[in-house]
Amino acid sequence: MKGGKFFLLLLTLVFGIALIFRFYKLSEYPVSLSMDEVAIGYNAYSILKTGMDEWGVKMPLAFRSVGDFKPAVDIYLTVPFIAIFGLTEFAVRAPVALLGSLTCVIIVLFLIEMGFNKGSSLLTGIWFAIVPWHVHFSRGSFEAVTALFFVVLGVWTFLKSQSAKSYFYAFIAVISFSLSVWAYHAERLFIPLFVIGLVIVWKNRLKFIFQDKKKLLIILIILLVFALPFLHLMLFSGAVKTRALSTSVFREQSLIKVMHNGEYDNFKQLLFDNDYYLIFRHIAGKYLNYFDLRFWFWKGMAFTPPGFFDSGLFYTVDLPLILAGIYMIWAGKNKKIRTLFLLWFFLGPLPAAFTMNEQHPLRALIWLPVFAIAMASVYSYFFSRKFKPSILRYIYIVLVLFNVLYLKDIYFRQFPRYFSEYWQYGYKQIALFACQNKDRYKNIVITDTFGSLGPLNTGIPYIYVLFYCNYDPLIYQNRKSGDIYNIKLRRINWSEDKELDNSLLVAAPWDFALDPPADEKIIKTIKYPGGTDAFIFVETK
Amino acid sequence: MQKNKRWLFFILLILSPGLWWPLLNIKGIFSELRNIPLYGQNKINTIFGEERIRNVGAMRWANRDLEKEQVIYSKLFYNKVSILVDEFFSFLSLFSPRYYFQSGDGSGFSPSNVEPVPILLFPFWLIGLLMLVTKKQNKVVLLYIVTAFVIFMTGKMELPYVWPILIFNVYFGYFALKNMKYSSKALTIAVIIIYALYINFRLIVL
Numbered sequence: 001m002k003g004g005k006f007f008l009l010l011l012t013l014v015f016g017i018a019l020i021f022r023f024y025k026l027s028e029y030p031v032s033l034s035m036d037e038v039a040i041g042y043n044a045y046s047i048l049k050t051g052m053d054e055w056g057v058k059m060p061l062a063f064r065s066v067g068d069f070k071p072a073v074d075i076y077l078t079v080p081f082i083a084i085f086g087l088t089e090f091a092v093r094a095p096v097a098l099l100g101s102l103t104c105v106i107i108v109l110f111l112i113e114m115g116f117n118k119g120s121s122l123l124t125g126i127w128f129a130i131v132p133w134h135v136h137f138s139r140g141s142f143e144a145v146t147a148l149f150f151v152v153l154g155v156w157t158f159l160k161s162q163s164a165k166s167y168f169y170a171f172i173a174v175i176s177f178s179l180s181v182w183a184y185h186a187e188r189l190f191i192p193l194f195v196i197g198l199v200i201v202w203k204n205r206l207k208f209i210f211q212d213k214k215k216l217l218i219i220l221i222i223l224l225v226f227a228l229p230f231l232h233l234m235l236f237s238g239a240v241k242t243r244a245l246s247t248s249v250f251r252e253q254s255l256i257k258v259m260h261n262g263e264y265d266n267f268k269q270l271l272f273d274n275d276y277y278l279i280f281r282h283i284a285g286k287y288l289n290y291f292d293l294r295f296w297f298w299k300g301m302a303f304t305p306p307g308f309f310d311s312g313l314f315y316t317v318d319l320p321l322i323l324a325g326i327y328m329i330w331a332g333k334n335k336k337i338r339t340l341f342l343l344w345f346f347l348g349p350l351p352a353a354f355t356m357n358e359q360h361p362l363r364a365l366i367w368l369p370v371f372a373i374a375m376a377s378v379y380s381y382f383f384s385r386k387f388k389p390s391i392l393r394y395i396y397i398v399l400v401l402f403n404v405l406y407l408k409d410i411y412f413r414q415f416p417r418y419f420s421e422y423w424q425y426g427y428k429q430i431a432l433f434a435c436q437n438k439d440r441y442k443n444i445v446i447t448d449t450f451g452s453l454g455p456l457n458t459g460i461p462y463i464y465v466l467f468y469c470n471y472d473p474l475i476y477q478n479r480k481s482g483d484i485y486n487i488k489l490r491r492i493n494w495s496e497d498k499e500l501d502n503s504l505l506v507a508a509p510w511d512f513a514l515d516p517p518a519d520e521k522i523i524k525t526i527k528y529p530g531g532t533d534a535f536i537f538v539e540t541k
Numbered sequence: 542m543q544k545n546k547r548w549l550f551f552i553l554l555i556l557s558p559g560l561w562w563p564l565l566n567i568k569g570i571f572s573e574l575r576n577i578p579l580y581g582q583n584k585i586n587t588i589f590g591e592e593r594i595r596n597v598g599a600m601r602w603a604n605r606d607l608e609k610e611q612v613i614y615s616k617l618f619y620n621k622v623s624i625l626v627d628e629f630f631s632f633l634s635l636f637s638p639r640y641y642f643q644s645g646d647g648s649g650f651s652p653s654n655v656e657p658v659p660i661l662l663f664p665f666w667l668i669g670l671l672m673l674v675t676k677k678q679n680k681v682v683l684l685y686i687v688t689a690f691v692i693f694m695t696g697k698m699e700l701p702y703v704w705p706i707l708i709f710n711v712y713f714g715y716f717a718l719k720n721m722k723y724s725s726k727a728l729t730i731a732v733i734i735i736y737a738l739y740i741n742f743r744l745i746v747l
Contacts (some may be wrong), residue, residue, distance in 0.1 A: 268747075272739075272747055273743070277743075283640075285643040288638045294637070298630040303599075305595055327671060330668075405618075409614075409615075
């Protein structure tokens, strides 16, 4: 077999492994479609059937959805999958799982373009295909995975364009970077800074771009086609602002509490307790929190509560290799790799640092390729003949397999047990039951408040009802009230609602605690995978 | 700049609030340090503490299939070795930069509202560490790790305990600043010193 064909075969193997890790029991794990996934699915369905989103807006560039203005890319990508597979969990999750798998292939090409040998690049492709950080988010229809695909494609084609002096690759790079900005929020901060950095580092080799004015003009036009509507959304609609504000670091109480909002008591305060300094310090703290080995290798994915064993962003066994990889890049002779690495390494966690929550692996996903570069660097030595003793390679492979089995256990058994309610577990079963039995009752009331420990979670059940009932989007767009069929979506008030005529009330058990209903009135119970009661179905007289 | 190498290290040390602030409570430090043997003993006793063993059991239980029990499979993942790995990662937390470059320990030993080491030194800390390994100064790095391990075994994370690590961190930053070659190095050092003065004034004035 010739070298090219053999390489292609191995690349297919990388893709195959990535597919297995992302598509195995895809509809069942994570245990339920999240609110965002259901909203993506139903809006894609609505686009497919009517050309409009659930709010009746024709082909929107940002989807209002549940008020969070979702980026449009994932929703439009989901449309063909809904057309083929119907309004199902698989159809919602498949596009991102597929793009996640393709990212592993593009990573290989990107690493080769950076100067790594094919062997280490392919091995890194396999590493990328099985790394917990990317596998999990690829399975949950997360927009960050789509955006990462475009970023990696963008960097690869950017490098390719300057090495081959090709306008074609330059066009793809511009389109990819632009799409990544459209695909996820973190990229909106990361990409401008990162691309400026890339251009500065590669400025000498990018001179060819200016040789053909017509093609340069095409690049600028492509850029404007993507940038102008985005700027319009940013400046003249709430689409970009709403989302940015809803997750902004400025909503955090710990920051709000100390800020003066420009009103200082005296000059001393103005100078030494200035709001700008307080904001800087707060964001810096969040940023530094990402440089934490425990987060990287042991607890980052938060599949289990504190105090329990967990999974890091990477497999534990990769700890020495990633550290060695970082060192090798630093000590290596390839200045371009080092500069790109440092640029990405320090910029990666920045967007996440500007948002609420500590150590948010999804918002920091853009950081992942940096570690792939480190792994490629170390693999090029670790799997070469120079490396002795070779027994360590076999030990490493065995430990990786052990880590994979461990992750399988954490992911398929522990994670559902501890965190199913955060994935709105139960609403699927409720929606399906309500749709099938809606004619038996005068009213069906579904609660929006739930939680195994009390009323700690708020859900958006209407979108689950729309999704699992295959509710006609045209009827929903023209609705006159908030109800769907005879289904009302609100928290129940048991003392009053028990008087409702021929109704079905679905709520958490503690909503009935003061005056528990008779056993014969409870017609169904949904339990969380952890074993506690999630929802009970109670019939009224 | 090359001639005046050491002054920079001492300036950075002096301007790191985490190094001088605890000295204001020297009595408290001594009474804390006296308890080290007790804390150390307590640390060793809690490694396989009741709660941890209970959590191991809970995770094993979740692994039992309703149809076929897989206790051996489960024991392979959740056991005392896993607890030791967990401990190892707690030890690695001692190297997390946030503590040193932003938050401190939140106790009275830690300077309030400013970082123990000026945050602008963070990238140089990381680069300095890499440079030390590149320049084969492994003894310093080894000493850093051993010191951290000894501190970890006391089971305490308050600033007086991690004081030596703080000095190492400043040293790594200094090492990078000293050895990196780029045009605006003097400006970088000036900015870091001005910033460090600012946080020290902030600490004193507020």
